[in-house]
Amino acid sequence: MTRLSDAALQDFIIQGYRVVQPTAATELHGELHRQVERVLATGNPGNALIDRIPLLHQLFADPAVDAALTGILGPGYALCRHCHCHDLAPGTQSQNWHKDYPFGGNMRYHRPRYILMLYYPHEVTPDMGPTALVPGTQYYMDGPSDEVEGLPLTCAAGTVVITHYEIWHRATTNSSTRTRYMLKFLFTRTQERTPEQRSRWMPTGRHAALYRTLWRWYGGQAPALRPQRTVAALQEALQNPDERVRIDAYYDLGTLGAEGVPVLMAALKDESARRWQANLERGDFTNPSQLESPYGLAAAGAVAVPALVEALQDGDWWLRAGAANALGCMGIEAQKAATALAAALQDDSEWVCRNAADALSNMGQVPAAVPALTQALDDSRAMTPWSLSDAPLRENAAMALAKWRAPTAAVAALQQARQQSNEYVRSWAEWALDRRF
Structure with a gap:
């Protein structure tokens, strides 16, 4: 199997998607197109799509597809039960920008633990309502404005597009006379550690600390440079109305390690109390502890674990739930918290229990x-x-x-x-x- 190159993986970290051309013969895609039309003629099968069209397993096993999935998710990745065939009929209007519902109602991770695989069994032309993505938006909860056109995925028959689960996307208007099919599958990482070593990468500019953190998680070399701003300036930036500015401040604080943990824990306490109700009222199954501070705490790594374990005992359920999510973001570096998370499975709050179970799934x-x-x-x-x-x-x-x-x-x-x-x-x-x- 050909390894996904460092440059390709770095591009995925920044842009949030990768286009793959399977090596399979064109006849496979033609046959899959026919089977999709035949199955949908009796109703959309939903999660039973693969059961109804077992030939799809040939697509999943394609060397080019497998190499991309392995490069992004690591070896032993899993095909999840949830899948769907989107059939965009002629005359269907454009959707609003959206993310898919958070998997399990869990934390939306920056680290690519889940990906969407979009498959187009036929050619998609500009008038067929191609899926549109907004590259680089996988790290944001605030969506693009309606004026943003995005990147339309016009493509040849058989094209696979692998996206970060959290990227903003939508279907565009189908002004053609043909139905546009897109088969969507969900895959997840099962191993936190990527065994292969990767090269040195030193991105600069916006989100540089975020990108370096992800690159180290993938086994790459990316020194944690001390941010140029003071701790006080970073703390002030956490209140900036621009989500992008706040994200950079959280990751910069995480880069400081133990020095940044007190500020990050104070932010977790503030965020969890202030945002849980609004998160539940979003109407899109957002976890009440979908916060920004956990990303910074995860970047800080093991030095933040003792404070987070202590927070699991707090009297406020929203702080306990937020601490569990932060430990889940951290993953295997938080293994010393596993006993406390196991105890949290009996918490009186369902969200503490749910977040604790999700966190444990990321720890090995x-x-x-x-x-x-x-x-x-x-x-x-x-x-x-x-x-x-x-x-x-x-x-x-x-x-x-x-x-x-x-x-x-x-x-x-x-x-x-x-x-x-x-x-x-x-x-x-x-x-x-x-x-x-």
């Missing part, structure tokens, strides 16, 4: 947390649903155990979880058990 296998995650598979407490799922805590627990290759102590519970009514829990349990062999 931690045997001490397996019993708590196993118990969470049977948690019957009522949870606020997200999109198509009514069991987000159980789903997150099953996902964590799947990423951990179904530890022996969890096998019996995962076998039982395969019988649950929630299809996402079932699919994670099945995939977890399959990975053992």
